[in-house]
Amino acid sequence: MKNQDMLGGQSFIDKYRIGGTLPPNHPTYIERQADQDFYDNLKNGNFCYVFNSRQTGKSSLLLRTITKLQEEGIACAKIDLSEIGSHQTTLAEWYWGLIYILSVYFGVFTRPDYRNWRHEHEFLSPVQCLSEFLSQLLLTKKQKKIVIFIDEIDSILDLSFSADDFFALLRDCYNKRADNSAYNRLTFALLGVANPDELIQNKSRTPFNIGHSIDLQPFQLGQVLPLAEGLTAVSEHPQTLLKEIFQWTGGQPFLTQKLCQLVLDNLEKASCSQANISGQIEQLVETHILDKWEIRDEPLHLKTIRNRFLRHEQLKGKLLGLYQQVVQGKQIPVDGNLAHIELQLSGLVINQQGKLAVYNQIYATIFNQAWIDEEFAKLRPYSQAITAWLASNHQDNSQLLQGPALQEARTWAANQSLSDEDRHFLDASQEAEKQTLAKANQILSEAKQKAARRIRIGNIVLLVTSVIGIIIVVISIWSVKQQRRNIKTIDKKLKMMKIEGKKLLDGQINFYKKEFNEGKGQLKALKSAYILVQDLKDVTGDNSVSPPSSLKQIIDNIQERNQLQHKNSIINLAYSPDGERIATLGIDGSICLWDKRGKLIRDCWQGNEESRDNKIPSIPSIIFSANGDQIATIFEDGTAYLWNLEGQESPQKQAFPQDLPDTVTSIAFSQDGNLTTITDTQGKIYLWDKQGTFKSWKVYRGEYNKAQQKLEKNINKVFFTPDSQFITTFSDNRTLRLWDKQGNLKGELKGENFGSQDPQQVTINSLSIADIAFNLNTQKIVIYLYDAGNSIYSVLIQDIQKKSKRNRPQQITKSQNPVRSIALSKNGDKIALGASEGTISLWNLEGKQLHQWKADEEGVTDIVFSPDGKTIATVSIDGTAHLWDLTVEKDSEQEETLDELLMRSCEWLQDYLVTHQEEAENKEIISKCPAGSGGIVDVP
Incomplete structure (x- = not known):
């Protein structure tokens, strides 16, 4: 067979391989397009990555590719990150583990030499040691092409420290190819169950998106037909048998091998005729895979898929809802959002011609609608109600939640990423409850009016019949008293209904306050609160009543002005x-x-x-x-x-000018408007003015040795000083430089300049520059740095040309979550931090926190101050931009009536409502906003 002849292995199949890594010459190895793509790209020196669900053949592909490359004379090494360690491994142990494995694979040095080399380089950071090993040892001693395979890359997410520097090093190896030909011989390949966006946690750093993605598709029927050879022992129609197997597995590698082996173990040639092959395979699948699947799942496969699918507590509801749509046959185009990626990485769903589809019939049978309902039942506190409501095609309103049940559901939903069905059900429940309250209020009002009419009639009857006699008078008096008692009862019930209604609305408002505080959307919470204020006004019938404190707190503390x-x-x-x-x-x-x-x-x-x-x-x-x-x-x-x-x-x-670099990393304009500068990945700076005068130079000169040069290449950012006379740059090696307009180096701050003789002080080896700003009044430079432990530091420098006039790194804050984005106010006196869990915090230079609020559920990826420092603009992971007002004055002590609160809400919502009039709910609010100073007018 073709698959085996290439590697000189045997072609006879007497046993299929279920799970684990297939040897390169195993007769059941099936070549796919990915095999050729992976081999060709690596042979040509292209970085590659294979990210797919478990048990799809990644490790077998890796081993076979290594064998083929080695036959071409290419040196290869395989690192399984899961074997180095996880959350208990220290940063140093992890990097030195990588160095040791590579040294063993490539025979760089003996164990004693390894110990000596490690001791000699302990003054460097671990990632610098790995860089030195690659450049000074590996590429020097190995003059042939080198490919390093890194398997189980998702294990990196379990580390207790950030691995961002590791991916930055891989990028650096790629970038160095431009002017160091030795790096053209070094190639990396990453494999695992990972979302590329997860690999670099700090979103202010360049994303790891280099290399070619290798698409590892399921087996196609034409590709697996060679497996039929092993089935000749049980059938005279092996290809027909294999086609029936394929109908159940959909070409999933693990299941295809497993079902082939089940056929060999359980079917006999005499009973396996062409007429009953389909029935025999169906029965085999039913008895050995589907029936009591959790017990029969050996080696583990189906449980692995289930566990991966359900591992995200907060995302579980959304994944179930999305998967349910796929199961129901809805055509859902594949996009790059987190739910789609996670669903595919679970292995349950694949990209089939641009649409999400269940991988195969076995998965569809086990993870069916009943399983979805069961998981939803474990998840939802209102499972029976929503199931009945959905079964009625949204018509049975008796299943909608009300009162405490609705409040409990809303509280639960606040911590979940809901499916569309859950969201529709809860919204319908809330709307039904509002209608019920309004109807009850109307009925009670009518009852009160009716009772009052009866009293008036009773008084008239009393007057007319007073002449009839004392007995009738007594009876009439009794009737009037009875009517008065009735009206008192109705009044009491009305008051109770108002109290209960207000309690219910208070509960809903508290729910929106909780969403507000947890970053579920400030404007959304205020919109919902505004509608509830209107409901409260309808229930009480009194415009002067004081609103609930939680509602007032929402409006007092809101900062979000608009969304883009x-x-x-x-x-x-x-x-x-x-x-x-x-x-x-x-x-x-x-x-x-x-x-x-x-x-x-x-x-x-x-x-x-x-x-x-x-x-x-x-x-x-x-x-x-x-x-x-x-x-x-x-x-x-x-x-x-x-x-x-x-x-x-x-x-x-x-x-741009004619000498525009091939890859631009940063651009800056001078304050006087005359100059423009850009930088590239090769450490070059380009400068030109409006008259067309052009100049360029490299950040490193003759005085730098090669070890320094290799760290200079990628210039992350470039700035002009406020007087437009100087340019500042900083690079991947954490060095800040000051240049004049002729390209002369006027000053620099390198690693040791930030350090300290005090061992308790932080050193530059553990810090990276995040951003810099200039104080426009004093011309001082403020530098902000961060480390792997999520600590933020500031360094105030009076004059970069006089290194003594600076302070040592001062810790501003240590975040509990990775800081994704950092911004400085224009004059450098304030810093805004956007954390991975969606919190924004505002600090001054002394490390005092000025303010903090939850802006988003998933994280803030970009953050910018307005020039006047009164607004912050952010970008969230979901791709939405938000505008935040920093001038809000908190005044929770002042009492307001409902009408006053409504007026203030309309004033705040004005920008958002006018710019988002396509939303029906917004149009409704606009129509209800009172006229006058608080009324909605178009944004000029």
Whole structure:
């Protein structure tokens, strides 16, 4: 057979391999397109990654590819990260474990030599040691091509420290190819069950998106037909047998091998005729896989899929809801959101021609609607009610929740990522309860009016009949008293209903307050609270009553002014120098321009039309020129463009100078508007003025040795000083430099400059520069740094040319969660931190926290101050931009009536409602907002 002849192995199949890694020459190994793609790319020196669900053949692909590459004379090493350690392993142990494994594979040095080399390099950080090992030992002693395979890459997520530096090192190895040909011989391949976006935790760093993604597809029927050879022992129609097996497994590698072996072990040639093959396979699957599957799941496979699917507590509901839609046959286009990625990584669902589909019939039978319902029942506190409501096609309103049951459900939902069905059910329950309250209030009001009429009639009867006699008078008096007692009873019931209704509304408002505090959306919470205020007003019938304290607290503490959205996700944004406009950059390359209140100024336009796959990726970014008449953009593939905004209906692309670098990493404009500078991945700085004078230079010169040069290449950011006379840069090696406009180095701050003789003080080896700012009044430089332990430090430098005039790193805060984004106010006196769990915190230079609030459920990826420092703009993981007002004055002591609270709510919601009128709920609120100072008017 073709598969085995290539490697010289035997082709006779007498036993199938269930689970584990197949030997390279095993007769049941099935080649797929991924085999050729993986081999060709690695042979040609391209970085690759294979990210897929478990038991799909990744490790077997790895081993076979190693064998083929070694036959070509290429040196290979395989590192299984799960064998090095996980959360109990220290950072140093982990890196030195990598170095040791590589030294053993490539025979770089003996164990004593290893110990000596380690001792000699202990002064370096662990990641620098690995870098030194690769450059000074491995590439020197091995003159042939080298491929390093890193398996179980998802194990990196269980480490107790950040592995961002490791991926930065891999990127650095890739970038060095441009001017060090030795690195063209070094290639990396990553394999595992991972989402590429998870690998680098700090979102302010360049994402790890280098290399080629290898698509490991299921077996196709034509590919697995060679497996039929092993089935000749039990049938004269082995290919027909294999086709029936394929109908059940859908080409899933593990299940295909397992079912083939079950056929060999359980069927006999005499009973396996072509006419009954289908029935025999069905019975075999039923008795050996489906029936009591949790007991028969050996080796583990189905449980692995289930456990992976259910591992995210907060995402579980959303995954179940999405999977339920797939099971029900809905056509769901595949996109890059977290739920879609996690669903595919579980192995239960695959991308089938751009749509989500259940992988195979075995999965569909086990993980069916009944299983979904069972898992939902474990998850939902209202499982029976929603099941009955869905079964009635949303018609049986008796199943909707009310009162304490609804409040309990809302409290539970606050910590969940809900499916669409759950959200619709809870929204319908809330709406039904509002209608019930309104109807009850109306009935009680009518009953009160009716009782009052009866009293009046009783008084008239008493007057007319008084002449009839004392007995009738007594009877009439008794009747009037009875009517009065009735009205008192009704009044009491009405008051009780109002109290209960207000309690219920208070409970709902408390729920929205909880969502507000947990980052579920401040504007959404205020909108919902506003509607509840209207309901409260209807129930009480009194405009002067004091509103619930929790509702007032929402409005007193809200900071979110507006939300900005592209057709696809936003990944970066910038303010114009005057603070009047905001530019946003989408993940698809689209660019939008807004006013400072969030109103779209002009139609969005497409930035980069073609992506250059062979380019080194950059962090996408957008920036205004000093006078705001231009926008500069950097896209993920490293391409950069200028856009003229003045006098054009559609912004026009303007070319950079002729010597534009191949991959741009950063752009800056001088304050005087005369100069523009850009940097690239090769450590080069480019500068030109409006007259066309052009200059470029490299950050390293003759005085730097090669060991230093290799760390200089990737310039992360470039800035002009406020007086436009100098340029500052900082690179991956944590070095800050000051240049004049002629390219002369005027000062620098390197690692040891931030350090201290005091061992208790932090050293630069554990710090990375996050951002810098200039104090416009004093011309001092403020540098913010972070370390792997999520601590944030500041360094105030009076003069970069005089190293003595600086302070040592001062810890501002230690975050409980990784800091994804950092921003400095324009004058450098405040810092805003966006954490991975969605918290934004505001600090001053002395390390005092000025404010903190929960902005998002999943995390903040970008954060920017407005020029006046009164607003912060952020980008969330879901791709939405948010505007936050920092000038809110808290005044929770002042009492307000319902009407006053409604007025204030409308004033705050004005920007959002006007710019999002496509939402029906917003139109309804606009129509209800009172006229006058609090009324809704169009955003100018």
